[in-house]
Amino acid sequence: MKKLALHWQILIGMTLGVIWALLSSALGWSSFTLNWINPFGTIFINLLKLIAVPLVLFSIIGGVANIGDPSSLGRMGGKTLLIYLVTTVMAISLGLVLVNTIKPGKLIDKQSRIDNRIRYEIWADNEGHEIKDGIHYLKDPVFFERAQNISKLSESELKEVSVSDKLEKAKEQKNISPLQPLVDIVPENFFFSLSSNGLMLQIIFFALFFGVCLLFIPNEKSQPVLILVNGINEVFLKMVDLVMQGAPFFVFALLAGVVSKMAGDDLAKVLEIFKGLSWYAATVLIGLLLMIFVIYPGILKLFVKKIPYFGFFKAMGPAQTLAFSTSSSAATLPITMECVEHNLGVDKKISSFVLPIGATVNMDGTSLYQAVAVVFLAQMHMIDLTIGQQITVVITTALASIGSAAVPSAGLVMMIVVLDSVGLNPAWIAIVFPVDRILDMFRTVVNVTGDATVCSIIADGEDMLTYKNNKKPTETFNMDS
Template sequence: MSLTKKILIALVVGVVVGLGFNLFAPNLFDPIDTYLLTPLGQIFLNLIMMVVVPLVFFSIILGAAGLGDPKALGRIGGKTLIFFMVTSVIALSLAISLAYLIQPGEPGLMGNLEEDYSAQEAPPVMDTLLNIIPQNPIAAMASGEMLQIIAFAILIGFALARLGEKTKGIVKLVEQGNEIMMFLVGLAMKLAPYGAFGLIASAIGKLGLSVIQSMIAYMLTIIIALILHTIITYGGGIWLIAKRNPFEFFKAFFPVMTVAFSTSSSNATLPTSMKVVEEDLKVSKPVTSFIVPLGATINMDGTAIMQAVATVFIAQVFAVSLTFTDLLIIILTATLASIGTAGVPGVGMIMLAMVLTSVGLPVEGITLVLAVDRILDMMRTAVNVTGDATCAVIVDRFEQERIEKEKLEAKHS
């Protein structure tokens, strides 16, 4: 049986087990969750997270070294950032439109939910940009500061490319380190079905049906937006720009989406994503090594969709009318926030707090959507990682065309 089928079966069984405990044996759930479900999920997450920092470090070095000259780095980096910005704006516009169409915050569609939420301060965008260059690279790796690790690795890769033969041994060592990390990812993925089962059963067991029912209109709005964005924006990009079959793309990438769904973490999904993009989607190593880790850090279309729907939902609940200018501010703030809050824990809620503040809505409104955020976090993470893979496939197509063109020109000259 393929890994995808095993993970899907584990997710279904996990939902059934979680609901079963929540509805029929709530007293039994706590000890079983503490000693079985949470440890199962945590062991899998720890195994994956263990390889994330060294894998990102090695792969970005290889990617930057493989690209060679700064022009190639700038060309690929420019296309990547344009793709991330454009798809974020499309995601936000789609989400706002659907939120006004479905009206999830109308009176009567909302249950009485009481949650505690203390708004965390998001770092200013300028601080994030200044902190990209690490003062201490070892400290950045120890604390998992992804943007700093990526910046340091790009500089090392650039240096290796410029020094050429002098540093051939170091390049070989980095390649071997990357191979070791990929092997460990393969081992960790054998535990993916058990981890997925533990994580989903624990989440559903804690939430139950009552909370989900009271928030169904809000959840449906986000789910529809996520599905449409994945099919239309990403599927359309694969078909029209990359000139590839979207069905084949989604079929090959589906195991990564299931891992993203069960872990709710782009970073935890990163090793699997890189493996599939390079081996199954046949994207070149330099492009994969550069785009996928960067995307996992700053590309958050799924999270942006949640921001937009939640903002309109909270405005409707509090009977606040948002002007067209407010809607533009939501799009701009959420797009910038996805970079400004990169690598911050609980990033979705911090971004939402920033967006709510930017249009004068009460941050306390977050308490209304907090109850079902765990389930929605799973879905939006799956969309986030799909966007990274789509970008890698599209940029790789341009790179391959450029290489072919240069070969033809060289032949004729």
């Protein structure tokens, strides 16, 4: 096992985890899996998150301070954010093209779509929303009796705990000032930001501010601080080395727990759930795979000719497989940095600045998924969104993706904001719950691949890329030692 590369070990662990989960469901062992195996997956995620936050903090401080020239910082930062924004808009646009071409929501049984439409009209009437296309099924006597039955179902759905909790969060976000996201970036208490979930932007702001200030003070005073920062950063990287030695087992436990939670002890139930969402999932998956294997390599080839197609994926293999298994670009960040620096040849000054920012603001996979999900939900409720409404989806999704935490399934809460922006029922996120975790794995691979692509482009533009065609990617984390 030790002779295998890290990403192959992780892939084996993932495969065994899924097989174990399905077997335990068939034999009624799900309770054992969730009680005695799944906790190790949780420990793995917690360990990576434990390392990720301080690693982001000290990496950005060191990355900014090591640039040396303040003018380089402004130029590099502007280019980084611009490229991230362009790739996000490309991802959303690709998602909209696919969902409008395949029309997965219209492939559902017509009677089910009519029932969905009636539920939508009942909700719109209760909430005071205007019916999008002006058609009123509720006014047709043919659907009157059906509407009475559906009315009760609609009320019970809105009271579902898992949805109502997220609805409350969305309402809070809806009532805030337009400039509140800007206010939220600046921390009132930095130590509170470190100890709270979802405040990564505040940590990045502090790290950038701290690093910039180091550039403007005399070298004899900044150098001791920089030595300390770099030393602490090395300690956290060593933590990554130690944790990753157990990655294959941890990933096995993580995947076994995820699938067992979905299937329980009834395999037929989980198969039926996936049957109804298969077209939606296929549409999202096509878009995500196009981003990974076509869009990003195309952008990379356009700007960085020295990195070959297969060389890029060979270099990023360990980070991509770990991103798939953890569904967290933040948790994968330490491994992404290792792959980009050691295998692609990106200078540490670039990677420590671009990648932590990308892990927070670059959510291309999440953006594409949200765009497809919104239009899919509209289609299955027999609502045709206009071009203007879909443009609103693009804008809202791009902004929402920046605020999405780099953790599993964070996009679900943000999708409520997107649904609400076009006057659709936020409770519909419950429909896509069953397949969200599986798609989240692929979305995270997109995000990590995008981060590496942008980082390589920035490094090449700054003449800090030393990739060689005949260079063999290093064995990440020294698994043979």
